[in-house]
Amino acid sequence: xxxxxxxxxxxxxxxxxxxxxxxxxxxxxxxxxxxxxxxxxxxxxxxxxxxxxxxxxxxxxxxxxxxxxxxxxxxxxxxxxxxxxxxxxxxxxxxxxxxxxxxxxxxxxxxxxxxxxxxxxxxxxxxxxxxxxxxxxxxxxxxxxxxxxxxxxxxxxxxxxxxxxxxxxxxxxxxxxxxxxxxxxxxxxxxxxxxxxxxxxxxxxxxxxxxxxxxxxxxxxxxxxxxxxxxxxxxxxxxxxxxxxxxxxxxxxxxxxxxxxxxxxxxxxxxxxxxxxxxxxxxxxxxxxxxxxxxxxxxxxxxxxxxxxxxxxxxxxxxxxxxxxxxxxxxxxxxxxxxxxxxxxxxxxxxxxxxxxxxxxxxxxxxxxxxxxxxxxxxxxxxxxxxxxxxxxxxxxxxxxxxxxxxxxxxxxxxxxxxxxxxxxxxxxxxxxxxxxxxxxxxxxxxxxxx
Amino acid sequence: xxxxxxxxxxxxxxxxxxxxxxxxxxxxxxxxxxxxxxxxxxxxxxxxxxxxxxxxxxxxxxxxxxxxxxxxxxxxxxxxxxxxxxxxxxxxxxxxxxxxxxxxxxxxxxxxxxxxxxxxxxxxxxxxxxxx
Numbered sequence: 299x300x301x302x303x304x305x306x307x308x309x310x311x312x313x314x315x316x317x318x319x320x321x322x323x324x325x326x327x328x329x330x331x332x333x334x335x336x337x338x339x340x341x342x343x344x345x346x347x348x349x350x351x352x353x354x355x356x357x358x359x360x361x362x363x364x365x366x367x368x369x370x371x372x373x374x375x376x377x378x379x380x381x382x383x384x385x386x387x388x389x390x391x392x393x394x395x396x397x398x399x400x401x402x403x404x405x406x407x408x409x410x411x412x413x414x415x416x417x418x419x420x421x422x423x424x425x426x427x428x429x430x431x432x433x434x435x436x437x438x439x440x441x442x443x444x445x446x447x448x449x450x451x452x453x454x455x456x457x458x459x460x461x462x463x464x465x466x467x468x469x470x471x472x473x474x475x476x477x478x479x480x481x482x483x484x485x486x487x488x489x490x491x492x493x494x495x496x497x498x499x500x501x502x503x504x505x506x507x508x509x510x511x512x513x514x515x516x517x518x519x520x521x522x523x524x525x526x527x528x529x530x531x532x533x534x535x536x537x538x539x540x541x542x543x544x545x546x547x548x549x550x551x552x553x554x555x556x557x558x559x560x561x562x563x564x565x566x567x568x569x570x571x572x573x574x575x576x577x578x579x580x581x582x583x584x585x586x587x588x589x590x591x592x593x594x595x596x597x598x599x600x601x602x603x604x605x606x607x608x609x610x611x612x613x614x615x616x617x618x619x620x621x622x623x624x625x626x627x628x629x630x631x632x633x634x635x636x637x638x639x640x641x642x643x644x645x646x647x648x649x650x651x652x653x654x655x656x657x658x659x660x661x662x663x664x665x666x667x668x669x670x671x672x673x674x675x676x677x678x679x680x681x682x683x684x685x686x687x688x689x690x691x692x693x694x695x696x697x698x699x700x701x702x703x704x705x706x707x708x709x710x711x712x713x714x715x716x717x718x719x720x721x722x723x724x725x726x727x728x729x730x731x732x733x734x735x736x737x738x739x740x741x742x743x744x745x746x747x748x749x
Numbered sequence: 750x751x752x753x754x755x756x757x758x759x760x761x762x763x764x765x766x767x768x769x770x771x772x773x774x775x776x777x778x779x780x781x782x783x784x785x786x787x788x789x790x791x792x793x794x795x796x797x798x799x800x801x802x803x804x805x806x807x808x809x810x811x812x813x814x815x816x817x818x819x820x821x822x823x824x825x826x827x828x829x830x831x832x833x834x835x836x837x838x839x840x841x842x843x844x845x846x847x848x849x850x851x852x853x854x855x856x857x858x859x860x861x862x863x864x865x866x867x868x869x870x871x872x873x874x875x876x877x878x879x880x881x
Contacts, residue, residue, distance in 0.1 A: 334870060334871055348869075349817060349867060349869045350817065350869030350870045350871060350872060351817050351869065351870060352817065352870045353870065364843070365817065368817060368818070368842065368843060369817060372817065372818070372819065372867035373867060
């Protein structure tokens with residue numbers, strides 16, 4: 299086989315531009331795909347070739363595995379970078395890419411399946427020594443009294459979750475034993491409808507956890523490293539809004555031990571590419587929730603603190619190159635914060651697509667903007683509302699918060715509503731200034747300030 | 750810039766205005782130069798009237814690719830007259846061979862892409878210039 303040098307970017311928006319930049323940096327031939335609604339995306343001016351793969355609807359373009367594969371065939375792509383969302387964690391797609399003789403920038407289909415199923419993922423983590431919440435080893439039995447016995451042993455409160463799920467669907471919190479049966483039945487029904495898999499499992503429910511995650515990179519030669527921890531506790535309806543690195547107020551030694559276990563877990567299962575182990579953290583203990591087998595939206599905060607270009611590393615790994623550094627070479631410096639700028643009403647979070655009349659990016663030391671915006675760009679209503687990521691790096695957390703506030707107030711997006719005013723307000727909130735808030739912080743704050 | 754250069758830069762606009770108001774002759778002069786302009790009665794015979802070709806193009810009907818795939822010629826000669834619905838080429842999308850059909854009556858332009866090259870969904874493959 300010839301050297302893999304032709305990269306098809308199977309995504310859109312800011313992340314497609316981010317991947318394009320990495321391709322250009324590495325001198326790789328980049329191929330941009332787009333839907334009919336996306337012909338004016340910023341990265342399409344920078345790639346070496348483009349092809350329109352289908353109509354605006356994601357189900358007939360970016361989510362259509364057959365079309366993406368046909369585009370890869372037509373353009374002779376060697377590597378497919380899926381970005382995040384869309385087909386990035388679709389094991390059937392990964393398998394089809396493998397069968398076509400191409401390389402997916404990510405783990406194998408088998409690993410994606412293993413980690414995509416919450417139950418098998420937890421079993422794998424327990425085997426690798428990664429800490430998990432007390433909970434069921436397998437799916438809850440369909441017999442409700444058997445399920446009741448198992449759940450009583452775990453203890454309450456507990457949470458019933460869909461094995462094949464994510465994003466808060468097929469999830470039910472059970473505060474007392476009396477509520478269990480109803481919760482299992484509704485979670486099963488919801489999981490069956492949403493994911494085509496009605497299996498559910500149960501685990502202890504933490505009341506005020508923080509969301510802490512570990513970024514990993516693993517090559518095809520069996521080397522794996524961890525790149526520090528991120529705190530992504532500022533969320534709304536399980537959607538992250540602000541992410542930062544490192545995670546403050548947690549013993550660095552405890553994080554280092556967790557990181558080592560994650561890296562070891564990668565080696566044990568034969569993981570390749572970039573990935574993230576997500577944990578809940580409460581009362582000094584980490585509990586694994588899931589692994590994201592892809593690049594994440596918030597990867598820049600880790601890039602800012604480690605100086606490692608995660609997207610370039612993903613491409614080099616896909617090309618079969620070994621990691622050019624070891625764990626001992628990795629240092630984290632200062633503090634980085636990312637604010638997700640969404641085309642949404644900052645109060646109701648309703649999507650606000652439309653034409654961006656003026657776009658003025660902020661700047662200055664330690665300021666990075668990952669965005670596909672330009673003057674006159676029309677945000678289409680068909681896709682996710684993320685339009686920009688504002689990332690800052692400071693010598694410490696206070697410095698980073700101040701830089702973020704300054705950058706947010708300098709940034710100008712006119713023509714559409716964005717979440718910028720909410721972020722500006724959050725930068726001055728005592729909870730955010732102090733840090734270490736739980737995943738319920740933002741929703742509680744919004745409820746308190748609601749009229 | 751000289752008076753003459755200025756005038757030449759603005760010539761397309763000047764000619765457009767002359768046509769609009771049906772003015773055939775103009776002569777202009779100042780201290781540094783002079784220009785006399787005569788235009789023909791029929792815009793079709795006036796190649797210098799740059800505004801006309803874009804206007805014609807607007808009337809052209811594009812023929813779009815029905816799918817992303819490989820474009821295949823159908824052996825039609827250049828500027829052949831076609832009728833709406835006539836097959837003018839094919840796009841191979843996987844196992845499918847989809848016909849590309851004329852979307853209007855008129856003269857078919859040469860194909861915009863080469864035989865056997867990849868085309869995107871709804872890429873323009875031909876233009877049809879109306880008859881007459």
